[in-house]
Amino acid sequence: xxxxxxxPPSPCWRCRVTAALILAAVVASFxxxxxxxxxxxxGESLRLMGQFVAEFFPPDVSPEFLAKAGWGALQTLxxxxxxxxxxxxxxxxxxxxxxxxxxxxxxxxSRFALNFLRSVPELVWAALMVLAAGIGPFAGAxxxxxxxxxxxxxxxxxxxxxxxxxxxxxxxxxxxRPVSAFVYASLQIVLPQxxxxxxxxxxxxxxxxxxxxxxxxxxxGQLLYFHLSIFQQQQAMTxxxxxxxxxxxxxxLSGRLxxxxxxxxx
Amino acid sequence: MLVLAEFKPWALFTSGNLAVMGGFLxxxxxxxxxxxxxxxxxxxxxxxxxxxxxxxxxxxxxAVPLAFVTTRALSVSRIGPGPGGVRAGVVRQAARxxxxxxxxxxxxxxxxxxxxxxxxxxxxxxxxLAITYGGMLGKVYAEILESTDTRPARAxxxxxxxxxxxxxxxxxxxxxxxLASYTVYRWECAVRASVVxxxxxxxxxGQLMDQSMKxxxxxxxxxxxxxxxxxxxxxxxLSNMLRRLLA
Numbered sequence: 001x002x003x004x005x006x007x008p009p010s011p012c013w014r015c016r017v018t019a020a021l022i023l024a025a026v027v028a029s030f031x032x033x034x035x036x037x038x039x040x041x042x043g044e045s046l047r048l049m050g051q052f053v054a055e056f057f058p059p060d061v062s063p064e065f066l067a068k069a070g071w072g073a074l075q076t077l078x079x080x081x082x083x084x085x086x087x088x089x090x091x092x093x094x095x096x097x098x099x100x101x102x103x104x105x106x107x108x109x110s111r112f113a114l115n116f117l118r119s120v121p122e123l124v125w126a127a128l129m130v131l132a133a134g135i136g137p138f139a140g141a142x143x144x145x146x147x148x149x150x151x152x153x154x155x156x157x158x159x160x161x162x163x164x165x166x167x168x169x170x171x172x173x174x175x176x177r178p179v180s181a182f183v184y185a186s187l188q189i190v191l192p193q194x195x196x197x198x199x200x201x202x203x204x205x206x207x208x209x210x211x212x213x214x215x216x217x218x219x220x221g222q223l224l225y226f227h228l229s230i231f232q233q234q235q236a237m238t239x240x241x242x243x244x245x246x247x248x249x250x251x252x253l254s255g256r257l258x259x260x261x262x263x264x265x266x
Numbered sequence: 267m268l269v270l271a272e273f274k275p276w277a278l279f280t281s282g283n284l285a286v287m288g289g290f291l292x293x294x295x296x297x298x299x300x301x302x303x304x305x306x307x308x309x310x311x312x313x314x315x316x317x318x319x320x321x322x323x324x325x326x327x328x329a330v331p332l333a334f335v336t337t338r339a340l341s342v343s344r345i346g347p348g349p350g351g352v353r354a355g356v357v358r359q360a361a362r363x364x365x366x367x368x369x370x371x372x373x374x375x376x377x378x379x380x381x382x383x384x385x386x387x388x389x390x391x392x393x394x395l396a397i398t399y400g401g402m403l404g405k406v407y408a409e410i411l412e413s414t415d416t417r418p419a420r421a422x423x424x425x426x427x428x429x430x431x432x433x434x435x436x437x438x439x440x441x442x443x444x445l446a447s448y449t450v451y452r453w454e455c456a457v458r459a460s461v462v463x464x465x466x467x468x469x470x471x472g473q474l475m476d477q478s479m480k481x482x483x484x485x486x487x488x489x490x491x492x493x494x495x496x497x498x499x500x501x502x503x504l505s506n507m508l509r510r511l512l513a
Contacts, residue, residue: 018511026323029316035389052383119495123374123462123472127479132287211374214466215476224375225466228382244370 052233059237069223069242076219076246079137080209083144084202090145091152092194098157110153118150122208123215130216140217144205155197156190163189192261199254206250210243220246290484297492298485306474307493314470314497317388317463318456321395326449328368328400333407335361339416339437340429368401377463391468395456406448414440447509457501461494471497 094114097106126143133139167185172178213221220243227235336358338344343354373394380390411433419436423429438445464472471494478486 014511018508022508025319029319029323032312032316033320033388033392035320035392049383119498120491121458121462123465124475124491124494127465127476131290131479131482132283134283207372211372214374214378225378228378231382240371240375243375247370 055233056237058234059241060232060234061238065235065238069220069238072220072223072239073242073246075137076206076209076213076221076243077250079140079212079217079219080144080202080206080250083141083209084148084198084205086141086145087148087152087201088194088198090149091156094149094153095156095160098153099160101160111157114150114153114157116150117146118154120147122147122212126212126217127215135216135218137218140209140212140219143212143217144209148201148205152197152201156194159190159193159197160186196258196261199258203250203254207247210246286482290482290487294484294488296485297489298483303486303489307471307489310469310471310474311493311497313388314460314464314472315457317391317395317460317468317470318453318501321392321460322399322449322453322456324392324396325399325403325452328396329403329407332361332365332400332404333411334429334433336365336404336408337411337433337437339412339419340423340432342423342429345420345423365401365404368397369405370401371398373398373459374463374466377468378466381467386467386469386473388469391460391463391470394463394468395459399452399456403449403452407445410441410444410448411437414444450505450508454501454505458498461497 094110096102097110098114100107122143125146126140129139129142129146133142163186165186167189168181171181171185176184209217209219209221211221213219213223214225216222220239224236224239224243227233227239334340338358341354341358343351376394376397377390380393384390384393414437416437418440419432422432422436427435460468460470461472461475464470464474465476467473467476471490475487475490475494478490
């Protein structure tokens with residue numbers, strides 16, 4: 001009777017080399033940065049950190065500061081909503097050529113524009129827009145709109161490409177003008193998806209709008225930056241709580257709205 | 267809403283703003299290529315990459331134990347009635363809440379706070395990345411582990427093996443690839459985030475860009491933007507390559 005010997009699996013050299021390279025990169029990063037973590041965790045610095053954290057409590061709840069934080073929260077909400085709306089409009093306009101409806105040259109150009117808009121982060125756009133439009137929430141809304149146009153335009157274009165063309169072709173063959181054929185056929189198919197994407201980006205933009213204030217984009221971020229700069233930690237804590245509440249509120253609202261669009265988009 | 271957001275498109279075309287923006291944009295060409303600035307730029311780029319790598323590594327260290335605790339598929343007490351069910355539930359819920367708190371505040375806010383506590387420099391950025399990304403990685407790890415086939419792990423646990431053995435032999439063979447690829451993807455996000463965090467003083471390319479923009483030096487700003495775009499493309503390509511190697 002012969003016994004079957006199970007061979008141990010051959011060692012995966014590719015995995016080992018990759019793991020070793022990753023480990024080397026991590027070690028090199030820590031060495032390059034030269035952060036003294038031991039100094040970070042000595043009794044003295046831990047005590048200072050504890051003191052710093054304690055300064056955040058209790059949050060400032062005086063009526064006048066609450067009014068100021070409420071105004072900041074409203075401004076942040078407005079910046080995110082306006083930026084997202086502008087981006088949805090611009091994204092829809094750019095998505096038509098980007099989905100290849102007007103030939104290859106228009107497609108390549110609009111895709112390049114969308115890629116460029118998307119690859120510059122919101123905060124960099126905000127720093128530029130503060131120069132172009134002055135410090136304030138309008139700069140923040142423009143910055144959000146520019147970056148989100150890149151994101152939404154690409155998603156909208158992909159939605160258009162994947163939608164079936166048969167209904168629109170049928171209308172065109174039946175003698176409808178191209179614009180009305182598009183509006184009554186393809187647009188109806190992609191619209192719920194477009195709205196769902198826009199609401200989803202709004203959720204992300206409310207988080208971004210709250211921090212755009214760091215470079216002068218208005219709203220809660222500007223308040224937080226200001227109060228941390230002059231070492232008023234208790235006021236900063238109130239702003240942090242307001243940010244948290246605002247994000248939770250928008251998540252809830254957007255979730256409800258998307259559920260209204262149908263179970264596929266919830 | 268338009269009033270709240272101070273919606274004034276004409277502000278874009280007032281002569282003062284046009285002059286500032288025009289001068290700044292005119293300075294974009296040619297990008298600054300002096301050797302002294304290029305050396306500074308190379309140093310900042312390396313610092314950004316190192317921040318992202320170190321931050322992701324620390325986040326991994328935070329995420330693994332928390333994911334190990336929160337994964338329901340590895341819970342012995344959930345298999346059947348027995349002692350310790352309530353205590354295990356409380357511990358799991360506590361770890362879950364900790365993960366939520368860690369990722370609730372965006373990394374740039376953590377960076378702003380740490381810069382106040384630790385001073386300007388990459389240390390604040392690394393810690394901010396570690397905290398936020400630790401929370402995200404921990405949550406996603408637990409979700410990936412629960413979304414794979416959990417029957418092997420359950421069989422091991424029922425046969426009396428320990429939790430670590432059940433993780434290594436029951437869950438990891440099915441999900442290791444997905445876990446690795448998500449971690450690499452997060453590293454790619456960390457590269458982008460560490461550039462942005464520089465704007466609040468956490469070192470790297472962002473801090474350099476902030477300085478150039480405040481001094482309205484268009485040439486420097488355009489060089490930094492070019493390097494930033496190249497860095498994002500590079501991180502993208504590297505992350506694709508790593509994911510293929512780990513597949």
